Amino acid sequence: MADHVDRRQALIRAAFSAIAERGFEGFRLRPIAASAGIDHSTLHHYFATKEDLIAAVLEHVTSQLEGTMRTDMEPAARLRHHLDAIAAAIVERPELFVVLDELDLRARRDPTMAVDVRRDEQGWRAALSALFEEGNEQRAWSVDVDASVELVIATLKGIRLHPDTAAAVVRQLCDLFSSGDAS
Amino acid sequence: MADHVDRRQALIRAAFSAIAERGFEGFRLRPIAASAGIDHSTLHHYFATKEDLIAAVLEHVTSQLEGTMRTDMEPAARLRHHLDAIAAAIVERPELFVVLDELDLRARRDPTMAVDVRRDEQGWRAALSALFEEGNEQRAWSVDVDASVELVIATLKGIRLHPDTAAAVVRQLCDLFSSGDAS
DNA sequence: TACTGTCCACCAAACAGTTGGTTGAACGGT
DNA sequence: ACCGTTCAACCAACTGTTTGGTGGACAGTA
Numbered sequence: 001m002a003d004h005v006d007r008r009q010a011l012i013r014a015a016f017s018a019i020a021e022r023g024f025e026g027f028r029l030r031p032i033a034a035s036a037g038i039d040h041s042t043l044h045h046y047f048a049t050k051e052d053l054i055a056a057v058l059e060h061v062t063s064q065l066e067g068t069m070r071t072d073m074e075p076a077a078r079l080r081h082h083l084d085a086i087a088a089a090i091v092e093r094p095e096l097f098v099v100l101d102e103l104d105l106r107a108r109r110d111p112t113m114a115v116d117v118r119r120d121e122q123g124w125r126a127a128l129s130a131l132f133e134e135g136n137e138q139r140a141w142s143v144d145v146d147a148s149v150e151l152v153i154a155t156l157k158g159i160r161l162h163p164d165t166a167a168a169v170v171r172q173l174c175d176l177f178s179s180g181d182a183s
Numbered sequence: 184m185a186d187h188v189d190r191r192q193a194l195i196r197a198a199f200s201a202i203a204e205r206g207f208e209g210f211r212l213r214p215i216a217a218s219a220g221i222d223h224s225t226l227h228h229y230f231a232t233k234e235d236l237i238a239a240v241l242e243h244v245t246s247q248l249e250g251t252m253r254t255d256m257e258p259a260a261r262l263r264h265h266l267d268a269i270a271a272a273i274v275e276r277p278e279l280f281v282v283l284d285e286l287d288l289r290a291r292r293d294p295t296m297a298v299d300v301r302r303d304e305q306g307w308r309a310a311l312s313a314l315f316e317e318g319n320e321q322r323a324w325s326v327d328v329d330a331s332v333e334l335v336i337a338t339l340k341g342i343r344l345h346p347d348t349a350a351a352v353v354r355q356l357c358d359l360f361s362s363g364d365a366s
Numbered sequence: 367t368a369c370t371g372t373c374c375a376c377c378a379a380a381c382a383g384t385t386g387g388t389t390g391a392a393c394g395g396t
Numbered sequence: 397a398c399c400g401t402t403c404a405a406c407c408a409a410c411t412g413t414t415t416g417g418t419g420g421a422c423a424g425t426a
Contacts (some may be wrong), residue, residue: 004400023288024208029386039403041388050386101288104344105206108281147355150348151338158341161287165333172330176359187375212412222377224413233412 008046010036012056020095023102061099062120069127075135076178083170086156090166097160191229193219195239203278206285244282245303252310258318259361266353269339273349280343
């Protein structure tokens with residue numbers, strides 16, 4: 001039983017790495033199975049179809065990205081903390097965001113993937129909304145909540161593929177929010 | 184001769200559409216050739232290899248995106264004009280940006296594609312740098328030039344796949360730049 | 367006018383390799 | 397005897413690319 005779970009995890013991690021390195025364009029089952037030390041037919045014992053394996057990879061990526069938002073700080077500090085955390089993750093584990101981009105692109109075509117990706121983003125979006133609303137109430141700034149949320153998400157999705165600029169970009173974004181206000 | 188060029192263009196357009204709709208994951212030569220009304224083997228008369236066709240698509244996309252930056256306006260107005268133009272393009276021709284993202288992702292693995300993509304971005308980056316520097320000199324704002332350039336690029340790359348939020352995001356970004364300053 | 371050679375666009379067929387997925391038989395533990 | 401796990405062998409479909417050959421347009425030559 002533990003073996004089963006372990007091997008499943010090994011397959012998911014192998015699939016994740018393969019997508020990070022070659023994208024879905026070159027994503028094949030046989031090499032995945034081989035790097036887990038089993039035949040490709042045995043892989044179907046753990047994941048009935050290729051799509052099932054990909055869905056598991058999506059879940060794996062999502063689980064790695066939860067919990068960078070805190071609730072025990074002032075809005076401005078919380079924003080900076082959150083952005084710093086993601087920027088650090090982009091630098092330290094860029095593959096995570098490459099795969100995420102690949103999944104985002106795929107969600108445009110596969111409705112099943114679309115709902116999963118959308119669901120994950122929903123939580124993030126809600127946390128950011130709460131953050132900006134709290135900042136408005138405390139007069140820390142005065143901004144359009146929805147537009148600000150989208151701006152932050154757009155920025156983070158944009159730097160996803162460029163780890164080297166991540167730190168500078170999030171600092172610039174934080175400075176803009178803390179130095180001015182925009183309705 | 185004109186026939187040759189026409190058919191070449193038809194193939195490039197067909198390839199572009201295919202990538203926009205299915206991504207590189209499902210990008211196959213036979214359907215491309217079929218939608219241009221020729222046999223897949225004849226396609227190799229126009230493009231020796233699959234990679235050659237993809238390179239032509241990259242060039243096609245790039246040529247569509249040049250010239251949204253003007254030089255006859257004040258920095259703040261120029262920034263807003265440029266961002267509005269790109270936001271409008273994202274809404275009107277989202278496929279252009281989907282393919283661009285696909286190419287960006289591909290550039291991470293294919294060095295040949297990487298240099299082409301990098302070269303295109305270079306021009307854009309230079310224009311933005313000039314814009315922010317001019318704004319600093321004229322005291323329109325006081326910002327870190329490099330970080331601001333990266334922020335704009337990151338934002339635009341981030342909204343690339345989400346046409347519905349494009350307008351709100353660029354407005355928010357412009358407002359932040361015009362209401363405050365950040366070093 | 368008729369014949370010749372050259373060039374180009376084109377296709378049918380085949381190439382050799384790969385794809386995701388299935389089957390049946392074997393193995394080890396309970 | 398049973399159950400979960402494993403694999404070799406296999407399948408049909410498909411991959412990018414190559415080959416051999418057809419037919420038409422054009423220019424030069426007799």
